[in-house]
Amino acid sequence: MINFTLSKVQEDFRDYAHQVAVEEMRPISLECDRSERIPESFFWNMQKRFWAGSAAQARQIEGDERQGNVLSMLSQEEMAWGDAALSTAIPGPGLAAPPILSQGTPEQQAKFLGPYMDGKLHWGALALTEPGIGSDVAGMSTTAVLEGDEWAINGHKHYITNGARADLIITFATIDKSMGRDGIRPFVVPKGTPGLIIGRIEEKMGLRASQTTELIFENCRIPKDHLLAGRGGSSQTSKAGFKAAMGTLDATRPMVGALALGIARAAYEAAKQWVKEELPAGYPVHKRREIEVELDEMGQELQMARFLVWRAAWMADQRIPNSKEASMCKAYAGALVMKATAAAVRITAPGEQSETKLFIHKWFRDAKVFDIFEGTAQIQRLVIARRMFPKINIP
């Protein structure tokens, strides 16, 4: 039955994440953005606070509760409301988890994800993007060649979140370039593997506290069983690798949508509060009214974005194919966060410099990437259109 109310568990989960955002993230948000550094204490606090977070991922591993995606998107919205850059740095397997969960054997899942439960600081990363390819994964140039009992990986990845601190990097590479995207496989590359070279740390417009890394693989050799081949799939013939990449996106796009939504909501709330409490004396009444109408409408759009995100995550939990819906929520929220933050910058422009304005300016800078990573706005539309018209070749 159609129902938009959250269960007690879901509400508690969201409220807890909100509390963490208020207490741990907002207070250090501006300083972390300025310095592009995150204090060590933050990681430990989050580690302590989010033992529950790893536990949620553990629940997903067990597969007994079908709300892992809904729970994490609820917490993502709150975290991004707190600080989207800091939320990417919360210890845990992060983006490495979905491919291991969807394409790893039970043994691989235990082997690779088990160590994340030891109470220490660990991160994970996903390396797909290369200098020459983004969404067009078929053109991937990083290669993996089986030599005896080892895979030798060679290539160049960039824009990798947490690439320098990750314990495991899920690295996508082609085993046969002539196979195009069907030749792509996910490999688990542990930190410190000889031949894995950490390149430069990018300087960015926004999400500055989030670490974005270049990775170079020079004859980087990993054990044979570090290939995530899909359950029962033969490594040489199955298309599991490409599916893993795409399946990962179906699970992560709603999360990115939720992050975008969180920033959009932060900007919307700040602008609304500013109009209510900090509007300069003498501000024209008709302009105030215009802004209030604009903000009302934005509130409706936030609600629509939220429902699109909720639906996509709910479908993932229900094991209903959700590529189209995941792209819809990502595209919608990605556009909305830009609109909302830009509106907040415009609305609060007449005011004196203040902390509120500094936050709004940060969110505006943070926002743009949400219309870019995990597939640009254009790629999302391509995914949606291809699902709508499966018989037509839309190049």
Next chain:
Amino acid sequence: MLDFSPTEEQEEIRRLAHSIAVEHLRTQGRSAEKSGDISPALMQTLAQTGLITPFPDAYGGSGPIEAITYALIAEELGFGDGGLAMNVIGSMMGPLAVTLAGNEQQQEQYIFPFCNGSAGAAERGSLAFAERTGGYALADIQATARLDGQTCLINGTKRDVIHGSHSNPRIVLLRTEGGEGLASLCAVVLPPDVDGVEIVRAEQKLGLIAASSDSYAFKNVVVPSSTLLGEPGNSGVIRVAALYNILRAGIACGTARAALEYAGDYAQERIAFGRPIVSYQGIAFMLAEMAMKLDAARLLLWNAAANWDRSVDLETLVRDAEAAHYQALRIGKSATIDAVQIMGGAGFMQDHPAEMWMRNAAAME
């Protein structure tokens, strides 16, 4: 607990509404626009399904209305034809208002006739909401009722009242004189042949021509206070207004979906420069955008309908229903306009229904 799937029973009702929409409403949309009304045969068909009598069993209806179920039905009817859908839903709102806000005697008087088998299919009701000075938001209501013991004095205007001149009951939403907010809203059943009401049939309408409508001007109209549906500010009146917004939003979503599907089909068939035009991103992205915005608006609508069904507080109910209505009309307009654009010259021609849907969507304002 989050859930985005209708129940099996709701799906079944939706399938029924869909098949009628495709077989009858879609095929008769253009002819109904020419004649300006729904055909008696189609009303009979609809009456037989029980879909248009969501009134209490005690009066022969098919049971109390559920907003989610009827939002689904409204979308299907709108998918068939927006004009005919507004004709049917517009009529239903009269007896629905009596059901939700009227007393037992009013219910007996006004609901029974609609449930009277094939004769019931000829009955029409109406609900006067929007005015010369506003749209379908309760805050816009300015027509006043001065309650004075045994009588009620009415002044103000109403516009685009579907079946406004030939319906019974004719419900009019009003605000008590000098009152503000939801607590001051009330509704009367306008008696026939009452002095001071000027009724003007809307001519040369832009769209929704299959749902004939009238405007009212009230000048010191006196009606007995027994025509009031409940006390001012009673939840029934507010819930019926919210329900009208929800159902109109459903029709707008249905219109948008029709346009999206029709233009999508056309774009797959139409070849330009050797390829179906949908294979060009310029067209494909427009369709993707329409689908995304439609889904967003529909979720907002479902949320409003779910609120209605679980009787949330009235402020929330009204806010969310009006938000859903606003966003549904927005996608209704943009999707139909884009459908005409995607079809190019063919979209402009009356050989295809897209231009009619575009006019219908705009006429819902």
